[in-house]
Structures are given as C-alpha cells and as structure tokens.
Amino acid sequence: MQITVDNPASAPQPLSPYYSQVARIEHPDGSALLFVSGQIAEGATLAEQTRGVFETLTALLKAHGAGLADVVNIRTYLTDISKLDEYGAVRRQFLTGTPPTSMTFEASRLFRPEALVEVEVVAAVPAR
Structure with missing residues (x-):
C-alpha cells in the first residue's frame, strides 16, 4: 500500500500550509481511496458557496482520475442547519446517482x- 498527499495544480490551492488537499491510498490492484480535505468557497449565499465547494471537489477528484460518482462518503458542516434544504438542493445537482453515505x-x-458550509469527501477510484 502506498500513501501520497497532493495539492493538484488544476484545483484551488490550500488556504493554509498546514494541510494537503488530497491523500491517496493506492491498493496493489490499482484501485485507490481518495480522502479530500474539507472545502469552502466564496459567495454571498449558502447556495453560491455550496456550488463553489462542489466545483472544487470535482476538480480535485478529476486530478486523480475520479469524479463525484466515485464519492462513497461525504461530511458536511453547516453554520445553520435550518438551511439544510438549500444546501441539499445544490448538492443534488452535483451528486446525481446513488447517494453516498453521509453525515451533516x-x-x-x-x-x-x-x-x-464546508464539505469533505472520500472517493473510491477503480483500478484502471
């Protein structure tokens, strides 16, 4: 098993030097698990920030040969849980298949x- 951390140039860089964007755990069969750090985004509304977060997650996953369809777990942190429906409406635009396991x-x-809002994900990348 090989573990690498990455800050792909094709995605926004970390906001702090104290973490990496992606940790990749390679399995000998060529598959991998991706652990993506919590992402935030600019915007005046929760919907704008959520959209930005999922766009960044898409870029980070793509840099490792994955996509949102490969997400198996998602953790969401909201500063106002009463806006869960607003967050969920945007999330459903990006996660269109079978929903991953989730905690909010x-x-x-x-x-x-x-x-x-801040969102972190774990994705399973199939062997190529």
Missing part, C-alpha cells in the same frame, strides 16, 4: 468567518 453537522463557525 451544525458548526458554530468554520475555518473562515465568512464560510457557511
């Missing part, structure tokens, strides 16, 4: 004060 939490604040 309300957090009093996130990494950046203006952040309303």
